[in-house]
Amino acid sequence: MKNIVIITLFIFTLFSCKEKKTDSIKNTLNDNVEVKLAHKTYAEISIAQGGDWVDGSRGHKEYSAGTSFKNVDELQVPSEHTDHTWFLRYEGPGWENNQIGYRLYLDWRNAIDIFGKKVDSLVLPYVGQDGFDSYHEPSPWGQDILKAGKSMGIGSFGRIVADTVVHFQSVKNTFAKIDNTDNNSSVNIRYQGWESGNESIDLNTKLTIYPQDRYTKSELTPSKEIAGICTGIVKFKEIPLIKKEEKKWAYIATYGKQTLASPPDNLGMALFYNLEDVAEQKTGVDDHLVIFKPTIKPITYYFLGAWEQEQNGIKTQEAFIQDLNTKLEALDNTNILK
Template sequence: MIYQPRIFRKSKPLFSQLILGFVLVVALSCAQEKKIENSENSFESVHFSMENSLSIDRSSEMIVISLEELKEKFYLEDGVSYRVFLGEEEVPSQLNEKGSDKGLVFVLPFIGANQKLEIEVKASSDITVPNYPKLTQAELSHKFGGEFKDREYLGGHFENVDSLHVPAAHTDHSWFIRYEGPGWESDLVGYRFYLDWRNGIDVFGKKVNTPVLQEVGQDGFDSYHEPANWGMDVLKVGKTLGLGSIATLEDGKARRVDVTDSLYAEITNNGPVYSSVFTRYSGWDLPAGKTDILANISIHSGTRLSKMDLESTNSIANFATGLIKDAKAEVLKSDGSLAYSYLATYGPQSLAEDNLGIAVIYPTAQLTQDTEDELSHILVFDSGSKKLSYYFLAAWEQEPGGITTQEEFIAYLDQEILKLSNPLKIAVK
């Protein structure tokens, strides 16, 4: 036993102790009153102005108030909820803690030509966030309860997961992952990519404005290639770049992300107005050496556009993407006069044998080459940067109220690159 000597201190006078006790009681009482007052009227609010500098109306504009700005503007503890209001009308929102767009995300329903609007963000630890209509979705589903045999997964049942380290035994058509990879959708269109050596991006055309991915591939591995009430797979990817697939230009040909050491995918957001998928391609084996590719794909409500944010651990000569070549579709290109440009095709190129428009929208200044090979239209970008962001989209004529002519598709693309080149001006009031 260790002996610890007692330390004697002079006692405080009784009067001093009484005064101290009184002060503590008053302080606790005031704190309790403040807590009660805050619980009755506990939100803080910040007003933001939104300005449209263009002479055209704009709808479904995504706004992100970063986590850093939220922490700066709202002096509240963890566990805070946020709600967004445009006048008396609430705008659905969500708080993203992962992905490329970390922060409070909401989609401004409409802002007129040359108009200024003011939105109010309210924050409180007491706010109950409503269950907003679900207009976006991201999911990843694979089988449990079976086993791999000769690179095919036998038996089992599908379950949704938040993430997946892809097993080494998995390859194309191994029947392990539902519709062969992650999927994401807005109320207008759905997409997927093959989570294997192919890594091509495909399109699910939608006939409804509600989430459909949860139904896709449940009743048979290839059933989504046939027309269904929700829609169907409308693009034949094969060995092409499909729609905006990640690639490099090698010996005059597009090469998708193929030979890697490992693959990891994660559903980073699955919310009412914004969903996203993260993928790590570890050890992509290129002539100049191996590199890791970090890819984040996101989509928000009210849009066909998916955004691809790419980062490479090493510089890649000839970072590329592009579109499938189809003799039935006409090639469309913008004139390069804006900050964003597009490469697109339009025509009866869907698997339903009707009109489908597909496009890649990219930062004009980063383009170094516009070329093609036997299978794909190819865009090549500045290799000096380890980062690249671009958008891709599809517009199927069977969408509710969809685009049905080439002229409409061109007008739509022209407006999209104009808006991307002139983002809304946002300021704190």
């Protein structure tokens, strides 16, 4: 595995010293493993080992009797794979920095979820090692905090057809690639033969996280011009939409008690988009939507989550909006967040 050294027999602590800080966290449910990550960002995709594809109880194939997981840099997604096949650790690729983590369901749902973090360490190598959905429960590092439901979650992508978001129910081939560098980490996914309505396209996507801040940069490149390519934020009842536009860029956002934590606590979510790229912003059935104009040029936007339980996290809606406005001003002046 790139940039990862496995060291056994370690103490259950998170630690730092004045001269040098090491990003590390114990896998509390799988003893005697410590992972030290050389970079300040990290992305991975992890597949089950030691099992076989068998007929499952949900009417589709499942990966049965896998005993361990293996990280890979590239993955041709098996044709048998769909939701809840137990093949991918936490159901798809993940990416993080010391403030926040994200994951994408690499199946027909194609939603992006948020891992809220209570620590300032990189934690993804430990998530989901002990059980398929253990990360939904509170743990020392944090937990999965977003209920995506039928939506795109936060910042994922689909296509709006007849007022319905088409996810990735029909794709001929899906290929994922992980990149970890000194400057950032990214998840690259190539969807070939994605069918929506009566259209079929290829779609290349790149999701990049940086050492600083909470945002992910998303780049979508369609193989041909079609109407309706979209992104969005999951819609929750009684959580109002916040909107602001400048000359070039705009954002939509939500803030409030919209997490899976018990009881629910405050989470802010936001999408930043270039007004020149956008045909319409509207509210759909499950999402607050941003719909892009037809193009074959790369579409760039940013999304983020901000959980109040982060170390030194944003605690109020006022502080959240102030942070968004600062980023919006930077985008309007530079056209990029760095």
